[in-house]
């Protein structure tokens with residue numbers, strides 16, 4: 356069972372790179388050009404939520 360607080364829906368991600376450039380501690384781009392979670396504990400959850408709100412594809416989901 357996954358306990359992830361932060362997930363990227365790769366079906367929605369358009370690979371713009373914004374999340375990985377803004378928060379490289381948390382997100383990284385994978386070989387297919389989509390964002391993946393590198394370390395969900397790499398930044399405060401509030402900061403991750405800010406980036407999630409900036410994602411043009413609304414592909415980043417942050418659980419409470």
Ligand code: SF4
Pocket residue numbers: 363367368369370371372373374375389390409410411412413414415
């Ligand atoms: S900001 Fe959104 S669309 Fe852009 S790479 Fe990150 S998850 Fe994908």
